[in-house]
Amino acid sequence: MRIPTPIIEYALILPMLIVFGAAVLSVGFEAFISNKYRRQSQVLLTVSALALALIALIIVGNTNARSLAVEGTIAFDGPGVFMQFIILLSSILATLIMAERRVDPAGDAFAPRASAVAGSEDEVIVTKMGLVQTEVWPLLLFSVSGMLLFVSANDFLVLFVGLEVMSLPLYLLAAMARRRRLLSQEAALKYFLLGAFASAILLFGIALTYAYTGELNFGAVSAGISANNNAAGLLTVAVGLVAVGLLFKVGAVPFHQWVPDVYTGSATVVTAFMASAVKVAAIGGLLRAFFVAYGGYAWDWRPLFWAVAILTMLVGSIVALSQIDVKRMLAYSSIANGGFILIGFASTSRAGTAAILFYLLTYSLATIGAFALVTLVRDPSGEANNITRWKGLGKKSPLMAGLFGFYLLSFAGIPLTSGFVAKFTIFVAAVAGGALPLVLVGVVASVIAAFFYIRIIILMFFSDPDPDGPVVVVPSKITAGAIAFTSVASAVLGVFPQWVIDYVSSVSVFLR
Amino acid sequence: MSLLLLALVLTPFVGALLIPVANKYFKWSAKFTGLASAIVTLLLALAIAISFDRNSSSLTQFDFKVSWIDVFGISFHVGVTGIGLVLVLLTAVLTPIVLWADFYAAVKRPILYTSLILLLAGSANLIFLARDLFLFYVFFEAMLIPVFFLIGIFGGANRAKAAMKFLIYGLAGGLIMLAAIVALTLIATTQLQRSTFDIATLSQSISLTPMQEMWLFLGFFIAFAIKAPMVPLHTWLPDTAEQATPGTSTMLIGVLDKIGTFGMIALVLPLFPNASAQLAPWIIGLAVVSVIYGAILAIGQKDMRRLFAYTSISHFGFIVMGIFAFTTIGIAGATLYMVAHGLSTAALFLVGGHLIKQRETALIADYGGLTKVAPVMAGFFLMAALSALALPGMAGFVSEFMVLTGVYQRYQAAAIVATLGIILAAIYMLWLYQRVFTGPENEKSNLIKDLSSKEVIPLVPVFALLILLGFWPQPVLTTIEKSVANVMQQVDSVDPAPIFAIENKEQN
Structure with a gap:
């Protein structure tokens, strides 16, 4: 018996291979490079690998090579390329702010030894020894490679593998915050348990899909669904379970309970990564599974998405009103924004895909910028995350407060910011898909959400600062550069969005 | 010529950006840069006004489109x-006046203040000139x-x-309108096979079912009714006017609120003529309520700034009535009313602002008998009050008369009830003057300083225009004549035959 050799299109999966290879290399760095040089080499490796992958992606993506790869299990198509682009870009920016060590006098944002019991003598000793945690870098690289795989998957098994490669490092990253160790560990455990549970549900849904169609490849599943009219109940259960598993990753209501705790407990730089790259990846996987594999079944799953979108927008916005912690508030804002993205699922059209892609780009850039600014407001015990402590920041540090205010206005969807254009494109696509009620709920949620964004602006600009309030730390040039990049990009995308909108409209076709 | 328009649009924004830069590198004061760009804007607006072809009945002139x-x-x-x-001209006239006036009120953080005022003026200009719904x-x-x-x-x-209240009201109205805009463009896309936001195309080439038109009308109208404050969506205005500086209030009520009534003329009527006609009686009714309710509440106010705000609510009632009367004279009167009201609001807030700043209280009861210590101020205040109550010879009179005539042609009862608003206006204005400037002197009255010549300078053009337009409103009326005719044509409305002429004929 001869087993045929699989054909692998190396060029098309080059970005993934670069990141994955770098992750493996990075593990080697952990073992073989001495303490003294390890951190620098890890950071250098991570940034250069991600940048190289981004360059490779741009080069290959520009050749118009659009095809399925690796025996049809990976789709190198327009949406996939664009989502990989967003993920790599936001990962680079997140890496830059993760490498910051000037804002915290104790070192970088990570615990020197995450396994030490919180508050124990052991912890004090390792802190005194000046140990530096460098395992975050291989973890980050593994997670990014998982994301790249996840958003390009054209096969349920690849989707699942991508999901796990992406998620497992994240559980660890969540546990590594330097400050407030207990919260961080609690966040990681919660994330892990719920995440494992959601993975199991997803896997069960995949199994049932296989039972119904006998296929795992998205194209084949789609064909199988349209060919088969019997026992639709089985398929409904399968689709429902897959939706639950993936919506958990998105953080959509009612599967959002982990989001505020994990976003608050993790180191803020890790939260920035989760709220941008991970969110993009989760939406990307959801798009693939439901637009490609279950696209022919849209009439049946659409009501579910309507309900989830409405709940997510409203719950996210309303609960955010009562938050007094900036990170928790941003977590709920992230949930609510997920709801707005889900409006785009109301129309399985090219316009819907394009709108979602544009939204993802603008949202992830603004999110990284906002969280990076959160890390700068500090008092002696660490970040000052309580909103009342932010009183009068506009007078103390007009630049920082001005930029943060700009991001808040962008999240609130005020015109001339990128957030407005994103919301507008989503609304237009949704109305064209017959989802006017969803848009109306979106409008109501936007007004509610405006309340808490504006409350922070009022606090920052219209009150006088406390004499013993937190200080705004001046970051290193690298972090400042990352913030400047996201700010300029957000402003430009708000005023001149036409090139990006044209581009996403031209690449919004999925291959199957 | 369209480049002239582009320059007009861009100047305030360039000025706003230039202020901090010029202050840092060339040591130009915010006052200098701000006033300079406001005056350049005014000159550009005048240049456009001079070369504007008043006999052309085309919808727009000087079009600039990219x-x-x-x-x-x-x-x-x-x-x-x-x-x-005319609204661009109003903005262009008020901006330098407000900047000048507030500098002598020694505003803190002048760089930020001037930039914000210019941004506001620039945005208002763009709204008055936009021919694209998205813009x-x-x-x-x-x-x-x-x-x-x-x-x-x-x-x-x-x-x-x-x-917060101001912003939430504004955002809520705007987002409702956004939903309507999105729905409208979807209808346009299906009918025209292409997506467009061009206002002229949307108003001419789209046919809406009555149901669609009604809902879309409401989406737009609510947004504009919040901005123009109409009862019952007005509660933000008194709170805002009470807290804002006189200059901000002048820009807010004088210019920004006009966007609401301008939107009704420029968007609501042409886009949804049938729904507008159908709902006009209701809107006229609401406007009459605004006129009377605003006036009665103005009488009862203890705070001067809140009083001014309620008088504006009353006046906006007149403007809305004029618009929805669907008569040429009504719409022309409403437009003139916007200009007159912008100027008289500026006069009230600026003169009143000097008073309030000196004593740091806006309570009417804290003043009295100021004519002796501040005769110049009293004179200006009396003129501002007379203009606000539409005394003949002031711009307010001509416009109020035109609006009431226009409304009377279709809705006699509404016009008659609204006339009560004029009487009430005399009560709230003259009674205010009486309590503040005449009567027994308050023990602190001698602390008040009269207006200095520098403080009088910005008031002169305001009062000059108020009187000029009161005697000679032709410049405004000829400018808007064709534009009003276009609106009348878009709503497919013909002026009703004059009632009295017919009656006379029958008698013969």
Whole structure:
């Protein structure tokens, strides 16, 4: 018996291979490079690998090579390329702010030894020894490679593998915050348990899909669904379970309970990564599974998405009103924004895909910028995350407060910011898909959400600062550069969005 | 010529950006740069007004159009209509006056203040000139932000709350309108096979079912009724006016609120003529309520700034009545009313502002008998009050008369009830003057300083215009004539035959 050799299109999966290879290399760095040089080499490796992958992606993506790869299990198509682009870009920016060590006098944002019991003598000793945690870098690289795989998957098994490669490092990253160790560990455990549970549900849904169609490849599943009219109940259960598993990753209501705790407990730089790259990846996987594999079944799953979108927008916005912690508030804002993205699922059209892609780009850039600014407001015990402590920041540090205010206005969807254009494109696509009620709920949620964004602006600009309030730390040039990049990009995308909108409209076709 | 228009649109924004830069590198004061760009804007607006062809019945002149977001058919399209032009002129006149006046009120953080005022003026200009619905909406919403900061940073003790209320009202209205805009363009896309936001195309080439038209009308109208404050959506205005600086209030009520009534003329009537005609009686009814309710509440106010705000609510009632009367004289009168009201509001807030600043109280009861210590101020205040109550010879009179005539042609009862508003206006204005400037002197009255010549300078053009337009409103009326005729044509409305002429004929 001869087993045929699989054909692998190396060029098309080059970005993934670069990141994955770098992750493996990075593990080697952990073992073989001495303490003294390890951190620098890890950071250098991570940034250069991600940048190289981004360059490779741009080069290959520009050749118009659009095809399925690796025996049809990976789709190198327009949406996939664009989502990989967003993920790599936001990962680079997140890496830059993760490498910051000037804002915290104790070192970088990570615990020197995450396994030490919180508050124990052991912890004090390792802190005194000046140990530096460098395992975050291989973890980050593994997670990014998982994301790249996840958003390009054209096969349920690849989707699942991508999901796990992406998620497992994240559980660890969540546990590594330097400050407030207990919260961080609690966040990681919660994330892990719920995440494992959601993975199991997803896997069960995949199994049932296989039972119904006998296929795992998205194209084949789609064909199988349209060919088969019997026992639709089985398929409904399968689709429902897959939706639950993936919506958990998105953080959509009612599967959002982990989001505020994990976003608050993790180191803020890790939260920035989760709220941008991970969110993009989760939406990307959801798009693939439901637009490609279950696209022919849209009439049946659409009501579910309507309900989830409405709940997510409203719950996210309303609960955010009562938050007094900036990170928790941003977590709920992230949930609510997920709801707005889900409006785009109301129309399985090219316009819907394009709108979602544009939204993802603008949202992830603004999110990284906002969280990076959160890390700068500090008092002696660490970040000052309580909103009342932010009183009068506009007078103390007009630049920082001005930029943060700009991001808040962008999240609130005020015109001339990128957030407005994103919301507008989503609304237009949704109305064209017959989802006017969803848009109306979106409008109501936007007004509610405006309340808490504006409350922070009022606090920052219209009150006088406390004499013993937190200080705004001046970051290193690298972090400042990352913030400047996201700010300029957000402003430009708000005023001149036409090139990006044209581009996403031209690449919004999925291959199957 | 369209480049002239582009220059007009860009100058305030360039000025706003230039102020901090010029202050840092060339040591130019914010006052200098701000006033310079405001005056350049005024000159450009005058140049456009002079070369504007008043006999042309084309919808717009000086069109400047570049494509913006092609996928949705959005373009950066500005053009001058007669009605838009007079409002641009109003903005251009008020901006330097407000800047001048507030500098002598020694505003804190002048760089930020001047930039924000210029951003506000620039956004208002764009709204008055926008010929693309998306462009209109973007600045309709974006304009809220400079005003929000103007109230919140420079206002009184309760400024944060007032700013929040202002912004939430504005955002809520805007987002309702956004939903309507999105729905409207979807209908346009299906009918025209292409996406467009061009206002002229949308008003001429789209046919809406009555149901669609009604809902879309409401989406737009609510947004504009919040902005123009109409009862019952008016509650933000008194709170805001009470907290904001006099200059901010002048820009807010004098210019920004006009966007609501301008939107009704420029968008609601042409886009939804049938729904407008159908709902006009209801809106006229609501406007009459605004006139009377605003006037009665103005009488009862203890705070001068709140009183001014309620008088404005009453006056906006007149403007809305004039618009929805669907008569040429009504719409022309409403437009003139906007100009007159902008000027008289500026007069009231600026003169009153000097008073309030000196004593740091706006309570009417804290004043009395000021004619002796401050005769110049008293004189100006009396003139401002007379203009606000529409004394013949002031601009307010001509416009109020035109509006009432226009309304009477169709809705006699409404016009008669609204006339009560004029009587009430005399009560709230003259009684205010009586309590503040005449009567027994308050023990602290001698602390008040009269207006200095520097403080009088910005008031002179305001009063000159108020009197000029009172005797000779032709410049405004000829400018808007064709534009009003276009609106009448778009709503497919013909002026009713004059009632008295017919009666006379029958008698013969």
